[in-house]
Amino acid sequence: MFVPRPHLCNLLQRERRRLQLLCAPAGYGKTALLREYVRGARGRVVWMSLGGQSQSLASLCALLAGELGVAPDTRPDALIELTGLTSSRAGSLPQLTAFRCGSEPARDGSLPGDESSKVRLVFDDLPAEMPDDLNHWFDQLLSLYNPHLQVLVTCRQRPDWNLPRLMLAGELLELGARQLALRPDEFESLVSLIAPHTDTASRESLWHATGGWCAGVRLLPSALLGQYLERELLSRLSDEQQEVLFSLAHLSKASVELCEQLWEGQQGAQRFQSLLDSQAFMFPIDHQPGWFRLLPAVANALQGRLGGVALNRLRLRACRLLSVLGHVDDAVEQALSADQPEVAANYMERLWLSWILNERHLGQFMDWRERIDPQLLQSSPRLIYLCAKALLFSGRLDETEACLQRLGRFLPMPDPQRNQRLLANWQALYGNLHALRGNAEPARRHCHAALRDLTAQDWLSVLLCHCTLARIAMKTGELNEAQVLLEHSLELARRHGNREAEVLVNTDRVQLMMLQGQSGLAQSLLRTELAQLNVRRTQPYPLIGRLLFLQGEWLLQQGRLVEAEQVAQSGLLQVRDCCAPFVLNGYLLLSEIASRNDIPEKAHLLLYEAERRMHWAKIDRAFFQAPLAEQKARMLAREQGEDGDKPVRATAVTDYQDGLTPREVSVLRLLAEGMSVREVGSRLFISVNTVKTHAKNINVKLGACRRTQAINSAKAMGILA
Template identity: 30%
Template sequence: MPKRLNDSGLLPESLRLPRGHLPRPRLRDALLEAECRLRLLCAPAGSGKSVILSECAQQCPAGTRLVYLDLRGQPLSPEAWLQRLAFALGADSADQAGIRQYLEDHEQPLWLLLDNYPRFPDSELDTLLNDLIVSAPRRIHWWLASRRRPQLQLARLLLEGELFELDGSELAFTESEVADLVQIGGHHWPRPEVQALQKASQGWCAGIRLRLLGLQPGQPPQTERNDVLLLDYLKREVLNELPNDWQHALYSLAQLQEFDAALCEQLLGVGEGAHLLGQLTECGLFIESASEDGKHFRVFTVVAPLLASLLPVTMASALFRKACQWCVSQGQVRSALEYALKAGQPEVAANLMQHYTRDRMLQGRSLALLTQWCSELPESLLASTPRLVLLNAWTQLLCGRLDEAQEHANRLARFMPQPDAQHQQELIAQWKALVANLAFHRGAAEQSRPLLREAIDELPRRAWGQRLFCCALQIEQALIEGRFDEAQELNRQAIKQSREQASLAMESFFALSHVKLLEIRGELLRAETLLKHLYSELNAAWSAEASPMRARVQLRRAALLLQQGRYQEAEASFKSGLQDCLDCVDPAAFWGHLGLAELDALHGDLAGAFSRIADAERLMHFGHISVPLYQGLLLRAKARLWLIQGRAAQAEKALRNLSAEAIHFSPYGMPDLNLRLRLLLLQAQLANGAIVETVDALGAMRRQALEEGRRPLACEVGFSLAEGLYAANRQEHAKQVMLDALSMARQMGLASAERDFALRNPAMMRWAGKAGSHDSVPATLLTPRERDVLKLIAQGYSNQQIADALFISLHTVKTHAQRINCKLGVERRTQAVVRAKELGLAG
């Protein structure tokens, strides 16, 4: 490492690295490798800009002169700045022309580091700096660290390849860097503690350092952050030097989750608010973008609560009242409601809640917020109108709290009779819709069926949300009972009605129902394609906000990927969907835990799988979710693990102990759970030696599944039937059933079903392998076109070469390749070639 960093041969004191310094090659190397005039580090206070400059200075090349100038962020006149620059350079002249000439004549490569550039807007100073940067020879390298983004010709420099910039998000510490910093401090924290610190600080250097300050080596992390230290830091480094109107604006905006220029005009003064927002943003005062279009902002969440605490309570209440009024005028009901509650106006909040439509509950964190708002409002207000009672009942119902929903439904009787026949009929129809939904979710399908029909017929046109929820249950009942054509037609009509109402949330809701139908029929690729399109559409419409619908799309796709044997993709989707569910307090997080448990089991980590199931159960308990909605799903997950462990007796006992109502009940989202539980029971009986009667039951179940078009279920039952027939010494029949099941699994891409069978009975799979060259292997496993594509893959052709050879599009080639992988139960094209050769399909 070269040490001669300046003319004196000594490292400037300001460039010495601090104690406990963590090298950050990720940033340092990117800056050093950039070939450009200007390297700009622009981020708020405490982001570690000066330390990165120091780290780069340590790597100054031999033969390059380094000049460091700390401007301390203070205002400087152009003359004063030129004098300081001339002194640092050793230039004879301290005017602009003289310094330009000095840099022009300077033959030695020069690194000019300007740290803590003046923090307040100064167009004259910025113009002067821009002139020097643009006019200087390319051997002059400028390094600039600043809280505010200076008004330079940055776009031009960027287009010319003469700018490399790092902002606050790029300077933020990654999880691995936080872990290294914790270790340097002598701490040995488990990964969850490191992740918690990184998340709480958002990687902000000062936030991390202050959290670690005062901890002795080996001491566990503090459960609460030291707000006193952090606030003292903010006052000393940032707030005390701000003008009073800037401080007031910053404290006011910290009260809000999100804001734009128009809201700032309303809250901070017409003709002043937008200008103040621009100044705060330009000067790097913890204002960050909250939307992709750059029109919405928020205060940095790490410091927002502290800054908000500096605004007097009375002023904060007045601010919330004005924000509420503005949001109402803009039709932003959710934000208006939140501000009404914060302003201490429960009556206004209750009135606004009545404008919440049912489909809006499925958007963003609306359902979680409604639950929170209900807990904050007086009970007398919540029960004051039929609309509020209905809203709270549907909120509890969608959260899975059936008993609470029933209590609200019972309260509707207080509002009878209504003043006229029309309102009377409407309220009765609303009650029928609610009671029908409750009956369905309690497993009383026969009680639910007529009420659903009556509610759909009697609900007024404006209650389209409730009507569509009732339609969703009719579709689910059809799926449970195997009436798939009827389910498809009902779904088509419901999607049409959702589109007529321009409700993407409801349309997505029914798209997920259609995906489930495709999955039951074994059309996994179609289902996955639909989910990918749906996910893209939700992302485009709802940006980055966590959403129950988007989370459920991710979880559904993860389940499909798992069935296809694409385990890494499945794990990523399960984790992403689970996190989205947790962020918006959606009980569907339960599916994420169970999916990850299944993956743990596939990888042989049964202890981890049981732990995941316990997490799922705790989630349901803490959320006060009604037990009938999840007990069958939990038992299915546990029974599958018990069978893997060889504890078939325990699995059979637990399944038989389930009540008749529970074992025949399929909760919403899992319309074939009753059949899956029945299959598990038969598998447990088979493992426990009850062969003859179990084989008969499996045969009947397989025939019924095939008749109804439940191909994946028929495939899984077929594998179990083959095992039973083999155990009954009916080997020829067992071989045929097994080969049929293998063929069906590969045609649908059910790699996991094949793998489960192989793990349960490896001897039979070896037997199947020997039979692979036999005529009984179906020749129709791949279509003629798929075999053409596979032959070219085996010859080493790229996708584009295959497209050219077969005169088809590149997209078509990729679709064929994906289907080939699914049918052969593999993930990569090389594996597909090997598997196809085993089956004699690639010749």
């Protein structure tokens, strides 16, 4: 089955470099792409299928001579000259027809237009190792300055040619696995061809296992992937390389330094580097220079090659080395895999408190919590605090409170200053807990009390308090106060160089801008953050998902349903393994889009899936019960023909509120009675500006553009009688 790659064909056509090099592991569609490209190209193509087999200078030149239609014993240097002449006068040698493309030749053998004299030499599946004289011959060929000659090469290992010189001269276009991997839309097309009934969860799992590896997409659902790897990968590796590869299948990451120590005295670094050079499906890890991971589909297929005592020994050694190299989370995982929970708990204490801010780590931490005896996790204040923070961010509020209460067993601390700091950090979490439950006043008290005693070392708790107070201020319409608090939080995150904290603060700032009616600024900030986070990132990243859901909401408010749906779907791919409450926003957004597109069954199915995911993640009902009920009411109103054009309730505030505040309900009720803004202010003893702020917040929360829409929506939801 063939999936067209027009964007890559266009790239090859647009970037007319002397050498176009496609270097990637087996199964990335290198040969298929070149065949697709040359079928649409004008000029002549000489196609050399080398099959990865060893070649000498004499054997390759004999093959080329045969394709050119000249004597097989033609000297190598004469072949280079002949190639240059042939490319200058493409029609002069009628034998050059091994692979003819494009329009028919004219009477003189040439092709019309600028491309008529173009000759493309294709060396398909170049061998990994070539003798020096053959490499020198290629360097001579590529040094020809002839605009009519182009060399295209597919290979699984970068050839030992003078590629830097070509790059500096602007004569090299190199495509690797990252560029050749299927894009999400191409992946969906391929899956629809080979298994059209594959459900969403299976598609997501297949996508993350293969990373767009074409052969993996086709073979992973079958039992043939192991055989494919045996033939296309393992048969090309030495026994020493295979030993390292089978071990790496059980590690989440590897580096030259780690492998040198893991196989001390056995040239571990050289073996690992040889695997990288051989394109053995080892890919760089985002934003971790020098670290690589084996493609998950390949790792899973190879894990059965190592087991028993040898595997356990590997895990324990890797556990110690990873911790020394600063990768404590990977050390914890290896300790648990080696059935050493005590060691894992010991390493967990060394995690930075800010580590959990990366929402991709949150699910990992919660998984560890399920695999470790609770007594071990209650053995120190730091472990209890870490667990409480993870539970809080995961939306498991009752468990958070129970966890926080266990800190009392360690109070008072022997050192008064440590005692004070522990209490302050405890109050910071309690403040956030109360805010999430909708208890604004206790939340304020705890946060302000915590801020009095928190030190510079507790910057993360200071930031948490500021953000909590800002969200409460947004909920009550005190937008100026919220802006000041968020600006303080942003500065704090930047001064400590914590990118995750900065992004999380900016999500609140986007929400504030939407409440302030600054839609353009909100979209500009979203674009900036997404552009920065998406740079060279290949693994799922929940923070990107959070931002994409906000962008989807913005697009929906602009009436751009198709774009909003695409963005929301992309967001769900980023949060596949995330267990945080904000994941609900993606499903609400997609449900609203389906409802507006008059697909009620799909809209209800998405809400069912959202509720299932909230239950599966054990998220407190306070986070999802009211938003789901509001969306169902909105859909019912649309199905009954009432206010079918109003937008979805903005996800800008769903993280910390479930509906209207009592004061907002009072304002809405008086407005529903027909009172003016000034009359409402007089009745409630508040200023006109405060009434307007409440009215704006009401519209955002109810997804309304006008007062009448807000009133009708509130009636449909049962907020107003």
